[in-house]
Amino acid sequence: MILDGKLVVKGIREKLKKDVLGNKITLAIVVVGENSSSASYIKGVMKTSEKLGINIKLVKTDENVSTEEMIEKINELNIDDSVNGIMIQMPLPKTIDQVKVINSIDYLKDVDGLTDISMGKLVKNTGDGFLPCTPLAVLKTIEYYDIEIEGMDVVVIGRSNIVGKPIASILTNKGATVTVCHSKTKDLKEKTKNADMVIVAIGRKHFLTEDMVNEDAVVIDVGINVVDGKLYGDVDYDNLINKVKAITPVPGGIGTITNTLLLKNTVDSYLK
Ligand code: NDP
Numbered sequence: 001m002i003l004d005g006k007l008v009v010k011g012i013r014e015k016l017k018k019d020v021l022g023n024k025i026t027l028a029i030v031v032v033g034e035n036s037s038s039a040s041y042i043k044g045v046m047k048t049s050e051k052l053g054i055n056i057k058l059v060k061t062d063e064n065v066s067t068e069e070m071i072e073k074i075n076e077l078n079i080d081d082s083v084n085g086i087m088i089q090m091p092l093p094k095t096i097d098q099v100k101v102i103n104s105i106d107y108l109k110d111v112d113g114l115t116d117i118s119m120g121k122l123v124k125n126t127g128d129g130f131l132p133c134t135p136l137a138v139l140k141t142i143e144y145y146d147i148e149i150e151g152m153d154v155v156v157i158g159r160s161n162i163v164g165k166p167i168a169s170i171l172t173n174k175g176a177t178v179t180v181c182h183s184k185t186k187d188l189k190e191k192t193k194n195a196d197m198v199i200v201a202i203g204r205k206h207f208l209t210e211d212m213v214n215e216d217a218v219v220i221d222v223g224i225n226v227v228d229g230k231l232y233g234d235v236d237y238d239n240l241i242n243k244v245k246a247i248t249p250v251p252g253g254i255g256t257i258t259n260t261l262l263l264k265n266t267v268d269s270y271l272k
Helices: 005-020 036-052 067-079 098-103 116-124 133-144 164-173 188-193 254-271
Strands: 026-032 055-061 085-088 153-157 177-181 197-200 218-221 225-227 230-232
Touching: 005 036, 005 133, 005 254, 026 036, 026 067, 026 254, 036 055, 036 254, 055 067, 067 085, 067 098, 085 254, 116 164, 133 164, 133 218, 133 254, 153 164, 153 188, 164 177, 177 188
Parallel strands: 026 055, 026 085, 153 177, 153 197, 197 218
Antiparallel strands: 225 230
């Protein structure tokens, strides 16, 4: 079975349109300097927000902005009642203290779920913080296709703070038994072969091959790799599609859902 991101997103957007109707909801996006990869992501968010009737407040700063100046801008957005969500486009220039800047976002407006408070709430499973959008896209896909997570043996490959670790926490909270693997993991194939679900988020084109999974596996590909202008996932999709139980494509899988969930979190922030 192909786990189609377009179908997952359709239902979420239909519900969002109803929630937005008649309300003025605004997401602030803070962008530092010019960055072509962020420009295309922001373009995608703006296109979706226009369809849904959500306002975008673009806050652009100079490449040479200081950490203090950025925190000042974010504080202004924190106290601005017309702003419901704040997102900072990554990566920030190396001269900026990324941790300090992210943590200056009021967690009630942290719709990207990146602050230490949001992450702490996720790990503690308090239920009142925002989940980061890519991990949330994985959860929404699993839920849309009625895949029973409780009791599953899940292997997550990748342990970054924005993807691998939050995915592992979300699925642990849902009752899965999660093994988190990374570049120092021994006998990776041994682990993936025995898993009911394999989630790959490492950034290596076609890393997960047919011999690494079993026939009953659900495979979720978070990877985005652009090679010679073409988009590839971390999973060797063409060779796994006829072997495994279910699989997400790239493009058309997890990446398709992410920006809609950023806007969903913004609407949820407004409704709260
Ligand atoms: P990072 O570079 O921050 O983390 C990569 C992780 O993969 C690290 O934990 C690293 O291990 C691990 N890793 C790297 N090589 C191997 C290997 N050979 N074997 C096992 N583990 C390995 O990446 P991100 O988490 O930010 O992103 C991961 C992927 O997801 C990328 O392709 C990115 O483009 C994509 N992405 C997709 C999004 C979407 O919306 N679909 C959103 C965000 C990211 P170690 O920690 O030991 O170095």
